[in-house]
Amino acid sequence: MSNINVDEVEEQMEEDEFEEELHETIRFLLVEFRGSLYTFTKHIANMNCERVHRPLNRRPITSRGYNYIHKILKEDPTNFREIYRMYPDVFLKLNNILREKTHLQDTRYICIEEMLAVFLLVVGHNTRYCLIRKTFERSRYNTSQNFNKVLKALNSIAADMMVKPGSAVPEKIRESTRFYPYFKDCIGAIDGTHIPATVFGRDTNSYRNRHGKISQNVLAACNFDLEFIYVLSGWEGSAHDSNVLTDALSRNNGLKVTQGYFFNATSLFNFFLFFRIIYSIHYCGVRYHLQDFTGQGRHPEDAKELFNLRHTSLRNVTERLFGIFKSRFKLFKTAPPFKYTTQTEIVLACAGLHNFLRKECRSDEFPVETEIEVPPSSSEQVYKDDNFGELFDTQEQQRTNTNAWRDAIANQMWSDYDHIVNKS
Incomplete structure (x- = not known):
């Protein structure tokens, strides 16, 4: 009878120790979470608009792309035309059309002008993402996203851009x-x-x-x-x-x-x-x-x-x-x-x-x-x-x-x- 009581007491003690360790672990995690939350809140409060600091394994988001495209728009129009296949005033007009007639919108750090510039570099010069990302300091993912956003926007208004035949003699x-x-x-x-x-x-x-x-x-x-x-x-x-x-x-x-x-x-x-x-x-x-x-x-x-x-x-x-x-x-x-x-x-x-x-x-x-062009053979016609x-x-x-x-x-x-x- 005494042996049974001893075993029960030992089991109860082990359960009490486990519960105490569990509560101590939860208390420690809550303290760490509160500290991390405080640090993150303080970081957001002190963050400026120039740079968002991220872990070292991610490319930081900067405003360089925004500054670059707005700077080059004000420089030599001929040089801009050679790079982006149109003059600055035409570029801005197309930008306004995309802004007004499509669902394309500015994001927190990327403007429509930069997205359109990325698209024109790809189709106009067959430029690869690895080169564009260096120009605008964007990740490959962001560069691809910008290209596809403009592509989708242009396709949504492509039918309206097609010429309608008139009744007058050309x-x-x-x-x-x-x-x-x-x-x-x-x-x-x-x-x-x-x-x-x-x-x-x-x-x-x-x-x-x-x-x-x-x-x-x-x-x-x-x-x-x-x-x-x-x-x-x-x-x-x-x-x-x-x-x-x-x-x-x-x-x-x-x-x-x-x-x-x-x-x-x-x-x-x-x-x-x-x-x-x-x-x-x-x-x-x-x-x-x-x-x-x-x-x-x-x-x-x-x-x-x-x-x-x-x-x-x-x-x-x-x-x-x-x-x-x-x-x-x-x-x-x-x-x-x-x-x-x-x-x-x-x-x-x-x-x-x-x-x-x-x-x-x-x-x-x-x-x-x-x-x-080599004319097709008779069998292909x-x-x-x-x-x-x-x-x-x-x-x-x-x-x-x-x-x-x-x-x-x-x-x-x-x-x-x-x-x-x-x-x-």
């Missing part, structure tokens, strides 16, 4: 007897271009274009003032232009054309008359490219060659536009180091930005770097679709009518041209 056509009145209903040109892309995984081969390079196929419609009307990005480099156009026409917010007007296009879009949108297409198997008519004694010899010469002179606007676009935004010269969805979003954002700059800096153009035979049968009459319409224009054009030549 000035380039109206003031030239070579084009008027034959192309008076032409509102622009449509074509595709390939932009280098970064793609990983098993789908890589589907993004390989006919030159063997990884790219995305971008469709663009533009007017004769070198402004984008519509842009569709994201298609694989191996996709045929006709498939991309199918997608553009079938979307709810896709490419729309007023009845009675048409775009200038190549023969690659010859299969889209069934969309009730007429495309002016050149004659195949006849001289077409501008260099084919360059040199002495290489003038057009019949109505088809004359039509092709003037047709390609109008369609050349897309090549000029793509040249200026890629020269202004050098990010598109090489494969961007972003995920593919971000790459497609950048194209749309820069297209809207290009239109903005065309309006604000119409005389401010970057030199066009010409690119040699074949439109592949399981329902192609049915579509062809049902639209054969419309195709015939369109060809007759083109022949009438070509014959009238040749008649006027022949009359002028004989008169002279």
Whole structure:
């Protein structure tokens, strides 16, 4: 009986000692917490706006980026334009548009001007984050966040920045007897271009274009003032232009054309008359490219060659536009180091930005770097679709009518041209 009482007493003593140690530990932690809280409160009270001291493993946040961008805005405008692809007054106007029309806002330490500058350095010079973070003294995370915030903001207003086709005859056509009145209903040109892309995984081969390079196929419609009307990005480099156009026409917010007007296009879009949108297409198997008519004694010899010469002179606007676009935004010269969805979003954002700059800096153009395009092989020009035979049968009459319409224009054009030549 005594042995049992002794055991119970020892167990009770052990429990009392454990509870006492537990209470002592809790009391110690509370004292330490109160001390840390007091130190932190005192630190916040004495903290100035210049620097926030953080643990050594994190980059301190400073106001250097804010001071830098506002300083350079007041310096040489030409130097600013070379760095940020626009003049300071245009930069500030774009900054105000983003501030008023999007959800982009200043943060505690980063202003919208700095965010926009980061975005323009990346797309304008293909600058990497590691260099930008040194300029603004930001972490890689903050630099990436600033870029993506501006990208999202620009994409939210990109549709509004696209040019709306008007009913008036374009000035380039109206003031030239070579084009008027034959192309008076032409509102622009449509074509595709390939932009280098970064793609990983098993789908890589589907993004390989006919030159063997990884790219995305971008469709663009533009007017004769070198402004984008519509842009569709994201298609694989191996996709045929006709498939991309199918997608553009079938979307709810896709490419729309007023009845009675048409775009200038190549023969690659010859299969889209069934969309009730007429495309002016050149004659195949006849001289077409501008260099084919360059040199002495290489003038057009019949109505088809004359039509092709003037047709390609109008369609050349897309090549000029793509040249200026890629020269202004050098990010598109090489494969961007972003995920593919971000790459497609950048194209749309820069297209809207290009239109903005065309309006604000119409005389401010970057030199066009010409690119040699190898024409696709005959096998690549074949439109592949399981329902192609049915579509062809049902639209054969419309195709015939369109060809007759083109022949009438070509014959009238040749008649006027022949009359002028004989008169002279």
